[in-house]
Amino acid sequence: MIDIKHVSVRINHKPVLTNINLHIPSGKVTALLGPNGAGKSTLLKSLSQEVQLDAGKITLNDRPLQDFDRLELAKHLAVLPQHASLTFPFAVHEVVAMGLYPLTLSSKQGMELVDEQLSRLALTSLKYRSYPTLSGGEKQRVQLARVLTQLQQAQRPPVLLLDEPTSALDLAQQHRVLSLAKELAHQHNYAVVVVLHDLNQASRYGDNLVILERGQIVSQGPARTTLTPQTIKQVWQYEPQIVNAPGCETPLLF
Amino acid sequence: MENRAWLWPSILTFLVITCLLSIVTGPLQIAPLTSFNAVLNWATHLELGAVAPHEQLVINNVRLPRTLLAMTVGATLAQCGAVMQGLFRNPLADPGIIGVSSGAALGAAICIVLFPGSGEYSVAFGAFIAGLITTLVVYRLASSSSGTSVVLLLLSGVAIAALAGAGIGLLTYLADDMALRDLTLWQMGSIAGAQWQYVTLSLLALLLISWQFYRSSKALNALLLGEAEARHLGVEVDKLKFKLIFLCAVGVGISVAATGIIGFIGLVVPHIVRMIIGPDHKRLLPISAVLGAIILALADVGARSLVAPSELPVGLVTAMLGAPFFIFMLLKQKNRLI
Ligand SMILES: Nc1ncnc2c1ncn2[C@@H]1O[C@H](COP(=O)(O)OP(=O)(O)OP(=O)(O)O)[C@@H](O)[C@H]1O
Ligand SMILES: [Mg+2]
16 A cells, blocks of 8 residues: 655754655554654655655555645545634535545535435534534544545545544544544555554554654554553653553553 | 525525616616616617617616626625635635735826826726736745745735835825826726726626636635645645636736725625625625625615715725624624634
8 A cells, every 4th residue: 555665854954754664554554653743743744745755755556646646646545634723614514525525426426425424423413513613523523524525436445644533532432433443444445544642542443553753663563562661661751550451452551 | 404595586686676776876867667778778789668869878888887897896806805715714805915906006006196198098907917916926925835825925915015005105195186186086996987898808807707716616615624634635725826816816906907996895795695605615606796796886876876966986885884894793703713
């Protein structure tokens, strides 16, 4: 799917990412972890072409990203923004319908697709509400519905980039959104890349964990091998308590 | 879904009524039925109804061009306002924000004061060219290799407007009494000088921008999510921005050239429409066009009848109506922000 080879990014002459090599497969959830300022968002932005690469290249299905036509790329790669600042009073279904932009559908098909995505995220009751009046978590789910709409005509496995999707959500919604991400990867063969701060969530929902520190990948692999007390202490300067809870595959970290 | 079936029929009826009202209004009393017949005669080139020749002449050469110019300019300004508000993601933006009006005013002032007697077309032409150049300068100032910054666009617009204002001030200081009066009147905007040439030009501009804006309406909606989000949806953001700004400069430039500066239509009309039907550009743009046409034509009727037999500049009327509405909007916005 996505191959990141020797990628370096500088912002204002300051190195933010240094020599990143990463393979992002479809059908798996890749979780990006690391302390604040480690470069997680920047790595996502280089995947969505918001920052320019200083060196290296990124390919999607063996084709360099910049060779894609914008509309074609939009059908296969979608980004859930960390904060969506939409102040104009669009109704919820109109916001979701913005995800139809790259698609070629009749307006009736489009409306059906929007309804489908609304019900998938349990938003049907909010369909006609004005977006700016929603709570932070509701807004996040509407944005997710919009982003999923965008990917409905993908001819190859689509890529979904999520930057801290759970930051505004309550406990139940966090698990709902992450389960959905996992389901999209495992059942619909999406390549999901998600930035998370909660290590327990990462180990529960992530198939491949990538730990970034000061612009470099320190460790990657499944939770068992990456989230070791030594790595956590080295990267976060924090000594976790580790509890092996009954019924949990992975140990819990506090 | 709310039922909006009533909207188009009622707004179009309103447009026709306004049109007739505007044609009936004026110092020469022409009965409504006679006016209507005169319009029919004009449209069909046939003698369908009995109309006195001098009345037919007034309708053909004064009232019809005046009414149509008010409507095309109103429709253009309202749509350009809606597009600028979308582009800047700010409901308080107006079409002049990219410097086109201030540049046009400076161009007109140069023609009026420095080249007196060069004819009224030269004023219109100078205004149009200067408006376009100013917009391009503002756009250049705000662009870099990484794209066009909306904040920079806004700030350069303000800076260039201030510069143009200083230029106009200087010219005002240099102007003789005659030029001074022309200049002042021009800046207040008036449709009194309406001629068929202006109507044709302004109608062509209106058709062009309406068509292009409507085609961009989905991209404009996406742009309201944010520039990065619009790019992720596949919108070519920088191309879109350039296209929309250029079209606004052309639309507003031709309008200003034909009528002088008419404020508040571009600011207020899209706002009223958003309150009624929401912010979706697919509906916002066409409805704003019709409402803009209605409001400017009505304001022009007001300009002709408030102090009859004399006339007010129509820009004065729109400002008198628009400014209180704008303050009302600001207060509402403030309550929402706090
Ligand atoms: N536009 C910018 N100008 C200057 N520095 C920047 C810019 N964008 C990012 N940086 C710097 O790059 C580094 C990485 O930022 P990034 O946003 O990728 O971190 P992050 O891992 O997402 O952090 P967080 O967990 O806080 O979201 C930070 O040190 C940040 O200050
Ligand atoms: Mg971040």
